[in-house]
């Protein structure tokens with residue numbers, strides 16, 4: 001069976017979500033460390049332009065965005081489940097809240113509080129990724145001050161989610177929602193303990209974070225980026241499952257372009273290879289790695305025909 005290859009870097013919180021999913025499922029995987037800022041010359045041949053982190057590679061199949069990556073891990077390795085039938089829909093909704101409403105102010109508060117610890121070009125890269133001018137020190141100070149209260153206002157709500165003896169966020173068993181809420185909070189103290197005082201008043205959060213941390217990261221072994229490209233070049237993409245398009249979707253085999261609908265909107269072009277209510281996959285040819293299929297979640301991505 002083809003190996004699971006995760007393209008990631010250590011302080012990436014979305015990568016932490018996937019590393020914990022690999023740990024929960026007890027999986028072995030290969031670890032390719034990618035740059036935290038663009039350009040990413042060893043990733044682009046695989047994705048065709050998508051630059052966000054992490055990316056999962058299985059042979060010549062490339063999975064973008066953690067909302068698809070964790071589901072793909074579940075499809076390939078169903079047990080133990082992160083999407084139990086009675087909790088999965090609620091877990092998806094909580095995940096959406098955690099990664100949009102909670103994490104955005106968190107990332108601004110944390111980055112603004114740790115400016116002296118971050119790679120010099122990180123803030124300008126992230127601004128460019130959102131189509132904004134690079135922030136100066138005064139702008140960062142104001143952004144930090146605006147976002148700290150938005151984080152602080154939400155922490156008691158998370159503590160409340162764990163009230164009444166609840167062990168996990170979305171029900172009696174762990175779900176993807178535990179990973180989503182955890183990675184947003186993990187980001188707070190991943191680089192420095194400067195903001196640890198924000199979490200200190202919440203004993204249930206602390207005990208629950210220790211439980212999620214306990215999933216571990218599975219069994220990673222390092223792989224170089226050139227070796228990952230060689231794996232893709234030597235593999236052929238897996239045969240697609242039967243497509244289940246909506247009437248409005250472009251036809252299979254037609255030329256399409258897909259991009260994130262929020263930030264990091266670099267487009268990827270190819271032929272529509274598979275589509276259903278959760279996933280969109282494009283086949284593309286790359287001079288370095290040959291034919292690859294790049295998979296995206298349906299929600300959060302903008303799909304258009306190329307005319």
Ligand SMILES: N[C@@H](CCC(=O)N[C@@H](CS)C(=O)NCC(=O)O)C(=O)O
Nearest residue numbers: 012013014036051052053065066067
């Ligand atoms: N919706 C995406 C968000 C991924 C994301 O924003 N990742 C951050 C790193 S944690 C990123 O891509 N930053 C820019 C970069 O790494 O180039 C997902 O779930 O994978």
